Amino acid sequence: MTPPVSEKSEKSATSKSDAVYRTLKRAILDQALAAGTKLPEDSIGERLGVSRTIVRQALARLNGEGLIEQRPHKGACVAQPSLQDGRDIFAVRQALEALVVDTLAGKLTPQQIKQLETHVDAEDTARANNSANSIQLAGEFHVLLAQLTDNDVLARYVTELVSRSSLILSLYGRPHSSDCAVSEHREIIQALVNSDRKKACSLMEEHIDAITTRALLKGNPEKDFPDLLVAYAKAEGL
The missing domain is CATH 1.10.10.10 (Winged helix-like DNA-binding domain superfamily/Winged helix DNA-binding domain)
Known part of the structure; x- marks a missing residue:
């Protein structure tokens, strides 16, 4: 019809x-x-x-x-x-995304694992090609994790914070190793697959902290x- x-x-x-x-x-x-x-x-x-x-x-x-x-x-x-806005945003992200991985540890289905791995492969390709959307793809990895929790409130807040922090990184981001964020994402996935809740939370905390330190003022x-x-x-x- x-x-x-x-x-x-x-x-x-x-x-x-x-x-x-x-x-x-x-x-x-x-x-x-x-x-x-x-x-x-x-x-x-x-x-x-x-x-x-x-x-x-x-x-x-x-x-x-x-x-x-x-x-x-x-x-x-x-x-x-401002840079202070960025610090505040990443501080909240660190707490919320620890909750995300704590929720997901040991609960990912084979299809969800494949979905995450495929996304990280796309990140890898974008960074290797110096693609302008590498920051966006990196942020979308975190949004995808939050969506997989099936907690709509958590996913909504993480999505907003990721958008805000992506803007912070585009303004103040310091060039860094092309594979560092990708490798960190892969380690987080592995910890989730291994049902290692403590390691997953620790890796996410370190990951968000590392992103925060990659920022400096530039015009x-x-x-x-x-x-x-x-x-x-x-x-x-x-």
């Missing part, structure tokens, strides 16, 4: 909103959109060929993840977290966002 026209239209709008959200998120984490850059709904909508309503939905999601700031009567702009000049968004939009099929 063919879905009603209104249902098709709703699905299309949701798909476009998701694509705009991913386009903006990728541009922010790549620092193509510098911290503090204004994000006018009309300019974004015109450049990406979507309505302001769709842009507004995407911006609301990004605001919920802490990647942008929406100020009354001033519009939205890319968030400008990035502002760029004209309407034109640069086009390339990101093409990747999302807009």
Whole structure:
């Protein structure tokens, strides 16, 4: 049975909103959109060929993840977290993600283990190719772990914190060994598979602490966002 026209239209709008959200998120984490850059709904909508309503939905999601700031009567702009914000974010992540691995130790199914290993393989490939999405993939590993707990509240908070810390790393991240985070992720998976709850928690704590110490202040000049968004939009099929 063919879905009603209104249902098709709703699905299309949701798909476009998701694509705009991913386009903006990728541009922010790549620092193509510098911290503090204004994000006018009309300019974004015109450049990406979507309505302001769709842009507004995407911006609301990004605001919920802490990647942008929406100020009354001033519009939205890319968030400008400080290094202290970063330390606070990672401190909370450390506690929540210890709970994640404590929950998962010895409970992963073969399919879930394969899912995690496949994701880490993708991280490895991205880092080897100096891919701009390596930070995003690394963060998504932690989101995936949280989702596997089947605790929706925990997954939601970890997802938000990962987005915020990904922005911190894109702004202040210090170059580090291309395989260090990947190897740390593999060690965490192995500890979970071995049902070693204590080791898994210890590894995650050390991992988050290591990420925190890989940050230092660095700048990035502002760029004209309407034109640069086009390339990101093409990747999302807009």
